[in-house]
Every structure is written in C-alpha cells, then in structure tokens.
Amino acid sequence: MTERVYRVAMGKGMVGSASDWDVITSSGIGSCIALVIYDPINMTGGLAHIMLPAFTGSSYKLHPYAYADSAVKVFITRLTGIGSDKKSLVAKAAGGANMFTNNHPGTQTVGEQNVLSVKLILEKYKIPLIGADLGGKKGRSVELKLIDGGLFVSTIEGEIKEI
Amino acid sequence: MKNRITEEQLDYLKEMMNIGAGNAAGALSQLLNHNIEVTIPDLYLVPVNEVVGKIVDDPSKLVVCVPMDFSGDVTGKIFFIMPEKDAETFTDLLFLMAPPGVEQTDKVDMEAIAEIGNIVTGVYLDAIESFSKLSISHSVPLVSFDMAQALLDESLIIAKGDQDEILVVINTFYTKIGEFTIFLLIVPRFEIIDILCDSISMASPGHD
Numbered sequence: 001m002t003e004r005v006y007r008v009a010m011g012k013g014m015v016g017s018a019s020d021w022d023v024i025t026s027s028g029i030g031s032c033i034a035l036v037i038y039d040p041i042n043m044t045g046g047l048a049h050i051m052l053p054a055f056t057g058s059s060y061k062l063h064p065y066a067y068a069d070s071a072v073k074v075f076i077t078r079l080t081g082i083g084s085d086k087k088s089l090v091a092k093a094a095g096g097a098n099m100f101t102n103n104h105p106g107t108q109t110v111g112e113q114n115v116l117s118v119k120l121i122l123e124k125y126k127i128p129l130i131g132a133d134l135g136g137k138k139g140r141s142v143e144l145k146l147i148d149g150g151l152f153v154s155t156i157e158g159e160i161k162e163i
Numbered sequence: 164m165k166n167r168i169t170e171e172q173l174d175y176l177k178e179m180m181n182i183g184a185g186n187a188a189g190a191l192s193q194l195l196n197h198n199i200e201v202t203i204p205d206l207y208l209v210p211v212n213e214v215v216g217k218i219v220d221d222p223s224k225l226v227v228c229v230p231m232d233f234s235g236d237v238t239g240k241i242f243f244i245m246p247e248k249d250a251e252t253f254t255d256l257l258f259l260m261a262p263p264g265v266e267q268t269d270k271v272d273m274e275a276i277a278e279i280g281n282i283v284t285g286v287y288l289d290a291i292e293s294f295s296k297l298s299i300s301h302s303v304p305l306v307s308f309d310m311a312q313a314l315l316d317e318s319l320i321i322a323k324g325d326q327d328e329i330l331v332v333i334n335t336f337y338t339k340i341g342e343f344t345i346f347l348l349i350v351p352r353f354e355i356i357d358i359l360c361d362s363i364s365m366a367s368p369g370h371d
Contacts, residue, residue: 028312139313
C-alpha cells in the first residue's frame with residue numbers, strides 16, 4: 001500500500017488521524033517552526049509550519065497556522081473536535097534556526113523569537129513539549145508518523161533523527 | 164498592493180537589469196579570464212508566497228544564498244542565489260581557470276560564490292544607480308548553502324509585513340563548459356518601488 005502523505009506548505013497546517021494520513025510532512029524549515037500536537041490515545045495529531053511568534057493586529061493576513069499562538073488554538077479546537085481529550089495532548093517542535101550569522105548581535109533573531117513563543121504558548125495551554133530540535137544554523141525537513149506520533153527531522157547533512 | 168507597478172515602470176526596470184546583466188557578464192569574463200555570454204534577463208514581480216517556487220521546484224532543494232543589505236536613498240535586502248547544479252557548474256568553471264597547483268576541494272565553493280555574488284550585485288546596483296540617479300550601497304555578503312525555503316523564509320516573513328511582491332531577476336550565463344543561472348531577489352522596504360520608479364520617470368526622456 002502506498003503511503004498517504006500530506007505536505008504542509010509554509011504558513012499552513014493539517015490535522016488528521018492515522019486513518020486519514022500515514023505521514024504529514026513539511027520541508028525547508030529555517031527560522032520557521034514545525035509544531036506537532038499529538039494525541040497518543042486516539043492516534044490523531046497535526047503539524048503546522050509556523051512563521052511568526054504571535055498573531056498581532058485585527059485580521060489574519062496569513063493563515064491562523066502561520067502564527068504560534070493561533071496555531072495552538074486551532075490544534076486544540078480541531079483535535080478535541082475529533083475526539084481528543086485536551087489532557088492527553090503532547091507537543092514536539094523542530095526549527096527556529098538562524099540561517100545566517102546574526103548581523104545585529106544582542107538582538108533576537110526571528111528563529112529565537114519563534115522558539116520562545118512556541119514554548120510559552122505550550123506552557124500556557126499546559127501541553128508538554130516532549131521532543132524538540134530547535135535552534136542551530138541548518139534548515140530542516142520533518143515527517144510526522146500519525147500511527148505513533150514519531151517526528152523525524154532531517155537536514156541536508158543527511159542525518160535523520162527521531163524526536 | 165499599494166504600489167502596483169505599471170508596465171512602463173517594469174520596462175524601465177528591465178532596461179536597468181539588462182545593462183546590469185551585460186556589465187555582470189563583462190565582470191565575470193574578466194575575473195575568470197573566459198568568455199561569458201548572457202541573455203536578456205527575465206524580470207518578474209512575484210507574490211511573496213511564490214518566490215521559492217520561482218527558483219526551485221521543491222522548497223527543500225539546495226541553493227547557495229548570498230544575502231546583502233542595501234542602503235542609501237532606498238533600503239532593503241538583496242539575495243544572490245545559485246541553485247546547487249548551477250553552483251557546481253560555476254565552481255567547475257572557476258577551477259578550470261585556476262592557476263596550476265590550485266585544486267578543487269568542494270563541488271560547490273561557497274566562499275567564491277559569495278564573492279561573485281558581491282561583485283555581480285554591485286554591478287547591478289551600479290546600473291540602477293546610474294539609471295535612476297539614486298545613491299545605493301550594499302553590505303558585506305554572508306553566505307549559506309541549504310534548503311531554498313529555509314534560507315529565505317525569514318526574509319520573506321519580514322517582507323510580507325511591508326508588501327506583497329518581490330522583484331525577481333533571472334539571468335542565465337553561457338560558458339564553454341555549460342550554462343549557469345543566477346537569481347537576484349530584491350526585497351525592498353516600504354515604498355522603494357515608488358521611489359525608484361519616480362526617479363526613473365524623472366530621468367527618462369520626456370521629463371528632461
């Protein structure tokens with residue numbers, strides 16, 4: 001049987017169960033963050049390719065999945081909508097790299113802001129971050145296996161790690 | 164988009180980039196001591212979301228990316244980009260022309276490409292300067308070799324706040340060992356297109 005793969009584009013996301021998709025994947029993650037929220041009991045989960053730390057302003061210029069705070073809210077709504085208990089949700093995250101040398105030492109890079117924001121928001125909603133591969137200088141691609149919530153992170157050096 | 168560019172303005176930009184391309188080919192020919200031909204560049208205004216797709220067919224494809232800031236009468240970011248295959252061809256060419264004893268160690272010589280990016284970008288900006296009578300300078304180049312989208316996402320995010328379209332210049336250079344294509348992404352801050360076009364219109368015939 002061919003693997004059913006859903007590809008998430010930058011600033012977008014997908015939520016589903018193991019009966020919908022085998023794999024949700026996203027590639028070319030630099031300062032962005034791939035955030036996974038997973039429910040191990042129902043084998044449901046989602047992946048968002050987050051671009052910005054927080055939604056500011058009055059109307060969404062980008063998709064809600066593009067902002068760390070609104071992405072988490074959408075995840076919770078969608079996952080509880082398909083039968084998840086909020087208490088059983090866990091999170092994994094990869095990304096937040098700084099692809100070039102920071103030209104302005106002492107200032108936070110977009111990557112660092114994204115990492116900080118994701119951690120704070122997960123804390124606020126009491127979702128434990130059980131796996132993370134954050135920061136660094138390399139771009140990443142990620143694959144979420146919906147059957148067990150395994151998140152595989154690869155870089156161009158060819159190493160693949162599961163978090 | 165607040166500053167939609169007119170056909171006429173796009174033609175001026177094309178003309179500037181055409182001069183830039185010719186000068187770039189001249190500079191590269193001299194530097195590599197090898198005849199390099201260039202075509203008329205393609206110039207597009209591309210929505211931020213589609214920029215990566217204009218360069219590579221898959222966002223995780225590898226490119227060498229040389230980002231620089233430009234400042235002066237107009238400010239913004241400029242990216243000199245070479246997809247992996249083109250960077251390899253260029254590196255081969257570089258070492259073909261190298262003096263005896265200089266060995267090629269990497270398939271892609273990032274430092275050399277950073278320097279070429281620096282020079283070529285300077286040549287293009289010179290063309291814009293002399294055409295528009297604006298003063299523009301650019302910063303020391305950085306360089307990285309990674310997935311196209313990963314390298315650009317931060318800048319595209321920042322650009323997204325200011326405007327919806329980015330200027331993409333595509334240029335193919337022909338050499339005796341093959342061709343290579345470079346991409347120049349011009350990510351202006353705020354009203355640069357307006358400033359640029361105003362000063363081009365002022366400088367163009369009919370306003371003289």
